[in-house]
Amino acid sequence: MAKLVQFDRLGGPEVLTLRDVESRAPGAGEVRIRVDAIGLNRAEIMYREGAYFYQPVFPSTLGYEAAGVVEATGEGVTDLAEGDLVAVVPAFLQTEYGTYGESVVLPASAVVPRPANVDATTAAAVWMAYTTAYGPLVESGRVRPGDHVLITAASSSVGLAAIQIARHIGAIPIATTRGAGKKQRLLDAGAADVIVTDDEDLPARIEEITGGEGVRLAFDPIAGPGVETIAQGIAPGGHLVVYGALDPRTTPLPNAQSFPALNSSTYTLFEITSDPERLRRAVAFVNAGLASGSFTPVVDKTFDLADIAEAHRYMEANGQVGKIVVTVTHDDTTS
Missing domain, CATH: 3.90.180.10 (Medium-chain alcohol dehydrogenases, catalytic domain)
Known part of the structure; x- marks a missing residue:
C-alpha cells in the first residue's frame, strides 16, 4: 500500500x-x-x-x-x-x-x-519550468546573444527559469511584475531590468531599456487584452509567444496596422516533451546547466x-x- x-x-x-x-x-x-x-x-x-x-x-x-x-x-x-x-x-x-x-x-x-x-x-x-522556457528561447533558435527578451509574470518558476536560460545563452532578460514588492528579488535572480507594470508604462520602459530597438522575443503566460500592450514593445520581425492563460479574457491578435510586423504564436511544453528528439535535446541542455551550476x-x-x-x-x-x-x-x- x-x-x-x-x-x-x-x-x-x-x-x-x-x-x-x-x-x-x-x-x-x-x-x-x-x-x-x-x-x-x-x-x-x-x-x-x-x-x-x-x-x-x-x-x-x-x-x-x-x-x-x-x-x-x-x-x-x-x-x-x-x-x-x-x-x-x-x-x-x-x-x-x-x-x-x-x-x-x-x-x-x-x-x-x-x-x-x-x-x-x-x-x-x-522540468515544467525549464522545459517550458527552453522551447521558445533555445529550441526555436529565435533568441541570439545580445537580444533583449521580455519575460512577463517573471516571479513564477517558469519566469525565473527563463531569466536563467536567457542569461546562459547571452541574451538580456527584462522581467515584469505587477507590484514593486518582487522587483529586487527579480534583479537578484538575474533580470537585467525589471518593469513594475502597476507603476510604469510598459512600452515606454521597453523603448528606454532597449534604446528604441524593442525586444526580440516576448514570453507571456498571461494572455488576454494585455498582449496588445506587450506587442508595442516588440522589435519589427520579433516574436510574441503566449504560453499560458492567466487572464481568461479573449486574447486579440495584435493588429498589423497598429504595430510593427511581428510573429505571434501560442506554445506549450508538450511540443518538446511529446517529441523524443526534441526532449532528448532539452534534457541534455537542462541537465548540463544543472550540473554546471548555471541553472539553479x-x-x-x-x-x-x-x-x-x-x-x-x-x-x-x-x-x-x-x-x-x-x-x-x-x-x-x-x-
Missing part, C-alpha cells in the same frame, strides 16, 4: 484527499518510482477546478513533476534500472498518470536521469504530502517567487 492524492469532484483544495491505495507493478514501457519530492504547477490547480484543457476522470490523481528513485521497471524498459535517481518530465495526461503520491507508476518516456549532485527537492522544481531552480516553500491542500492554497494566493515543492517522507528514506 502507498499513499496517493486523489479527488472525486471538481472544486477547491479541499477536494484533495490522501488515500492508501495498492501499489501496482509497472506495465510494458512503464516504471514505478518512489517519490521523494513533487513540484506543483498551476496546471494542476486548473485541472482540479475543471478549467484545464481536458477534464478529470474520477477518481483522479494529478501531478506532472516529481523526483525520486526507480523501484521497478516494466517490460521493454532498458535505459532505467532499479535504484536510479530520476526526475519526471511532464509528458503525459493527468487522466492517465500522476505524481502526487508516495509511489507512482509513470511512462518510462517521462522519466529522466538526474545528475548525482542534484537533490530531490531541486530536481522536482526543474528557486524553491519558494516546501510542504509535506499530508499538507497538499494547504500547498495548493498557498499557490492560489500568488505570493510565491519560484517553485512550491511537496516533500515525501519514507521510513527508509535514502535520496
Whole structure:
C-alpha cells in the first residue's frame, strides 16, 4: 500500500484527499518510482477546478513533476534500472498518470536521469519550468546573444527559469511584475531590468531599456487584452509567444496596422516533451546547466504530502517567487 492524492469532484483544495491505495507493478514501457519530492504547477490547480484543457476522470490523481528513485521497471524498459535517481518530465495526461503520491507508476518516456549532485527537492522544481522556457528561447533558435527578451509574470518558476536560460545563452532578460514588492528579488535572480507594470508604462520602459530597438522575443503566460500592450514593445520581425492563460479574457491578435510586423504564436511544453528528439535535446541542455551550476531552480516553500491542500492554497494566493515543492517522507528514506 502507498499513499496517493486523489479527488472525486471538481472544486477547491479541499477536494484533495490522501488515500492508501495498492501499489501496482509497472506495465510494458512503464516504471514505478518512489517519490521523494513533487513540484506543483498551476496546471494542476486548473485541472482540479475543471478549467484545464481536458477534464478529470474520477477518481483522479494529478501531478506532472516529481523526483525520486526507480523501484521497478516494466517490460521493454532498458535505459532505467532499479535504484536510479530520476526526475519526471511532464509528458503525459493527468487522466492517465500522476505524481502526487508516495509511489507512482509513470511512462518510462517521462522519466529522466538526474545528475548525482542534484537533490530531490531541486530536481522536482526543474522540468515544467525549464522545459517550458527552453522551447521558445533555445529550441526555436529565435533568441541570439545580445537580444533583449521580455519575460512577463517573471516571479513564477517558469519566469525565473527563463531569466536563467536567457542569461546562459547571452541574451538580456527584462522581467515584469505587477507590484514593486518582487522587483529586487527579480534583479537578484538575474533580470537585467525589471518593469513594475502597476507603476510604469510598459512600452515606454521597453523603448528606454532597449534604446528604441524593442525586444526580440516576448514570453507571456498571461494572455488576454494585455498582449496588445506587450506587442508595442516588440522589435519589427520579433516574436510574441503566449504560453499560458492567466487572464481568461479573449486574447486579440495584435493588429498589423497598429504595430510593427511581428510573429505571434501560442506554445506549450508538450511540443518538446511529446517529441523524443526534441526532449532528448532539452534534457541534455537542462541537465548540463544543472550540473554546471548555471541553472539553479528557486524553491519558494516546501510542504509535506499530508499538507497538499494547504500547498495548493498557498499557490492560489500568488505570493510565491519560484517553485512550491511537496516533500515525501519514507521510513527508509535514502535520496
